[in-house]
Amino acid sequence: MSFVEATPDAITLRAEGRVARRQAWSRASRWILLGATGVGLVVLVILGIDNAIVGIPSLDWDFLSSYPSRKAEIAGIRSSIFGSVWVLVFTVAFAIPVAVGSAIWMEEFAPQNAILTTVRLNIANLAGVPSIIYGILGLAVFVRLMELGPSILAGALTLALMILPMTVITSVEAINQVPPSIREGSLALGATRWQTVWYHVLPGAMPGIMTGTILAVARAAGETAALIMIGAFTFIAFDPALSFSGLLDSFTTLPIQVYNWTLRPQTEFRANAAAGIIVLMIAVIGLNALALVVRDRLRQS
């Protein structure tokens, strides 16, 4: 042990030289990162407060339960709430089976070859396509070619198409989270591939699939461009009929109504737009919160 220098008598154990510089940088990084988070938060809070000041006075039961009107003080969002809910319900109904089905096929059944890799890559690309493109597609295919008109059905199909790539990707990821040992265990017991998927892979992937779905729905809830493109930018003063033919009614949604109001020259409509934004924000934040709760619940069980 002779090569070890003896410990000097006066040892401070203080940060000096290099250590001091490293520590200084470490301390600074905390504040820089806090600043990065802060920028986003501050902007959001300022916008939120500004919007709330303008919108809250208009936000009452009458606003929620009235149809839109030429007169700002009696205009409401009844038809857009119905429209949003209706369109979203059918968007989910169309998108989820297709998304989960294709994700299962890609992960559990398809031969893992170059074609599949290309397909995967392209699905990821589709998730980045601007929503207006989906609107144009919806206009051409659903509204015109299938002659659905600017209806709830056409809107739901268009939004379903729009959220499909994102939902497929999250479903694929959720399915990949299920450990291979579970599949092996199931197959080794004489379960078929489908039984393995049904009893083990899907239940295991469910939290991830649900989270992805709810987030996709939140995105669809705030979608404007695609729906304007298919012709949902209309004045609606009736509730959609609860029937199959009701699906072919024209509709409006919350973000479209807000957009509509912001285009009006009269300043009174701005308050309505702000109030509509508050409702929409609450709905979207609610959906995101729901996604968190659902994920945690399913994970625990």
Add this chain to the structure above:
Amino acid sequence: MSIRVRSTNPTDDEAREALQGRPAEEHVPSHNITKPEGEPAFSISDLNFWYGTKQALTNVGLDIPRKKVTALIGPSGCGKSTLLRCLNRMNDLIPGVTIEGNVRYRSADIYGPGVDPVEVRRRIGMVFQKPNPFPKSIYENVAFGARVNGFRGNLDDLVEGSLQRAALWDEVKGDLKQSGLALSGGQQQRLCIARALANNPDVILMDEPCSALDPIATLKIEDLIRELSTDYTIVVVTHNMQQAARVSDYTAFMLTDEEITGQLIEYAPTEMMFTQPGDQRTEDYISGRFG
């Protein structure tokens, strides 16, 4: 799944041609391969196996006796797990594998035309290296095989009987609703054995069933293997030579050397293998000189 199976049935000219191109054909099997008495459970001959282009088994041939414990030993990469997985077609699940040769289970060719891997796996159960209970209740874990195979009988009795056979019943009978994942590692592995037993298989394949367990849990599994061998054919892959000596009736020693991957060096009754090995390499391995 993209599995290519070439039968080496002598009438199959094409397959013979394909085989002749392989250096494997020139390899003469060692004469240290005993043929167990009686009707074998498995009869394996000229088995070659590739992962893609990488060979994993070369000309393996042996008979595995019924209602006995057969241990597959050898250093890592010698192909023992691959061989085990050939017996219930678990290798089918890996893309790009090629299997050549003949694996007969009783009178049936496991890789024969029209053979359904699901039916093979139902009859030939498997226990894995790492305990892999389903994230469900103990009851559902054991009942799963019966459920998917359309069992029509008393499920409660089946679950209880299987857990008893796997020596787990007394430890879990109070709460069959608790998650299988809440059990200790050794209990989880016995749960996996119970799960396999519930299918009423003829054969249980075990892929290093104790390698993730502590010595006490290992001992329990080993006792269980001995006990089950009165009714089941058991093939167990193990890294642990003492374990092979303790539990098995027959031992197969496999090795990968510079020239040949995954060859069977020696196959003999366990006692003989560990007292008078016929091959120098076997002796070196079991005396701990390598591996």
